[in-house]
Amino acid sequence: MKYILMLASDEAGKDESAEAVAMAGCGGWTEEMEGRGVLQASIGLRPADDATTVRVRDGEVLLTDGPFAETKDQIGGVSLIECADLAEAAEVAAKHPWAAFGQIEVRPVWEP
Amino acid sequence: MTAEVEAAVATAFREEWGRIVATLIRITGDWDLAEECAQDAFTLAVPRWERDGIPRRPGAWLTTVARNRATDLLRREAVGAAKLREAAMLASDPDPGGPADDSARDSGVRDDRLRLMFTCCHPALAFESQVALTLRTLAGLTTAEIARAFLVPEPTMSRRLVRAKQKIRNAGIPYRVPPAHLLPERTTAVLGVVYLLFNEGYSASAGADLTRRNLSAEAIRLGRTLAELMPDEPEALGLLALMLLHDARRATRADEAGDLVTLEDQDRTRWDAGEIAEGTQLVERALRRGNAGPYQIQAAIAACHTEARDAADTDWPQIAALYGHLAKLVPSAVVELNRAVAVAMAEGPAAGLPLVEALETALPGYYLLPATRADLLRRLGRTGDAATAYREALALAPTESEIRYLRKRLDAIS
Numbered sequence: 001m002k003y004i005l006m007l008a009s010d011e012a013g014k015d016e017s018a019e020a021v022a023m024a025g026c027g028g029w030t031e032e033m034e035g036r037g038v039l040q041a042s043i044g045l046r047p048a049d050d051a052t053t054v055r056v057r058d059g060e061v062l063l064t065d066g067p068f069a070e071t072k073d074q075i076g077g078v079s080l081i082e083c084a085d086l087a088e089a090a091e092v093a094a095k096h097p098w099a100a101f102g103q104i105e106v107r108p109v110w111e112p
Numbered sequence: 113m114t115a116e117v118e119a120a121v122a123t124a125f126r127e128e129w130g131r132i133v134a135t136l137i138r139i140t141g142d143w144d145l146a147e148e149c150a151q152d153a154f155t156l157a158v159p160r161w162e163r164d165g166i167p168r169r170p171g172a173w174l175t176t177v178a179r180n181r182a183t184d185l186l187r188r189e190a191v192g193a194a195k196l197r198e199a200a201m202l203a204s205d206p207d208p209g210g211p212a213d214d215s216a217r218d219s220g221v222r223d224d225r226l227r228l229m230f231t232c233c234h235p236a237l238a239f240e241s242q243v244a245l246t247l248r249t250l251a252g253l254t255t256a257e258i259a260r261a262f263l264v265p266e267p268t269m270s271r272r273l274v275r276a277k278q279k280i281r282n283a284g285i286p287y288r289v290p291p292a293h294l295l296p297e298r299t300t301a302v303l304g305v306v307y308l309l310f311n312e313g314y315s316a317s318a319g320a321d322l323t324r325r326n327l328s329a330e331a332i333r334l335g336r337t338l339a340e341l342m343p344d345e346p347e348a349l350g351l352l353a354l355m356l357l358h359d360a361r362r363a364t365r366a367d368e369a370g371d372l373v374t375l376e377d378q379d380r381t382r383w384d385a386g387e388i389a390e391g392t393q394l395v396e397r398a399l400r401r402g403n404a405g406p407y408q409i410q411a412a413i414a415a416c417h418t419e420a421r422d423a424a425d426t427d428w429p430q431i432a433a434l435y436g437h438l439a440k441l442v443p444s445a446v447v448e449l450n451r452a453v454a455v456a457m458a459e460g461p462a463a464g465l466p467l468v469e470a471l472e473t474a475l476p477g478y479y480l481l482p483a484t485r486a487d488l489l490r491r492l493g494r495t496g497d498a499a500t501a502y503r504e505a506l507a508l509a510p511t512e513s514e515i516r517y518l519r520k521r522l523d524a525i526s
Contacts (some may be wrong), residue, residue: 047284052283060297063236
């Protein structure tokens, strides 16, 4: 099964850890998961401050500054993984250093 | 520097700054670099024009120098290579961004400077950032001036501008003239830019000049163009009316020594009857649409003043009510302060004083707060307290003219 890992953390807390983790190739996690054939794609995102939200209402395109939800935690990166089941996906997510300071949402990919 | 060169550089700055920065932004995609190179071109203009004479087309001279400077700087960094190719390509374009391109036709905005303002006010930036960035980039206002206009400390405004430019770079916001159907969502910000430009010209936030005539005149011109462009937008009419009604009193706002004269003591026979007639007619036309926004209400307040024969004849209860209405639309401590003044005029200083005192924490560092408190205390006969408040105001007053006015008031009661 395919899952998306959404890596979220509190940007306001300005944990440089997030950046440090990304710079360090996620502490060997990337290599390990690639080696296991689990990791298919991974991307890091710029902070939510740089986000723009798009809506179309009554045929009009509306742009607003910032993320769609002003929550404490914001998505900082996503990874696409291929696992046997949620148990394996959770195990993979738990190994990611991000899980130690932020949180990781594991979401199954829609596969009709 | 000779007076002639000085005047030519000043005129070029007023007329060409925004256009030059905009051209450089289009070429390099780098807002900081654009501003820096435009600044360098103006700095270089002084010795060069003194040596070689003032060029026939100062704008073209400055644009070329600024563009060459950008080319030099970009050549030094590898990442500049792509931008540089683009700059070389555009350099062969005889008049980039000028009447030759399609932006005037697509946007329907024929006025060059207004079109650049609509371009700068991109909705992917926060509203205040759009306005601040446009004032900085196109109108050439300093960060300190913009900070005062928004009533925030200068470092805060500085951070906001840096942040806005970062987002432009990181999010890939293009510097492109919006087509006509995208203008409405940017109108509020553009009106805000014009309004603050007028204000900066009307009551210069620092320095010896109480009025920087040019900035206000340019704001009125832009307001007029906007009102013609959007005859169905009552706030555009309201803003133009507001500016005209204020500008009508310009000649009487300072005495021969350049000292501030308050509304109460202004020579009303010297107010500009033409501007008052036009402004009054415009605000009435706008209000008939039954959609009163902040500019229309402020224009209506200004009209209450210009209609009155003297300060005593002024309809203060009506003004207090209008400020009350305005405060509901745009909750602001400055509006509350003005309402307090109107209440004090309508019902006496004792009614206004507690309203002023309630704003103490909301307006730190705003000299008109202690100045107003001082005035009410003086009228209540509490001279000692009034003197203390005048001294507080003196420490915060931004221009020489206001300092002299406050000192006069203080001397009169001491």
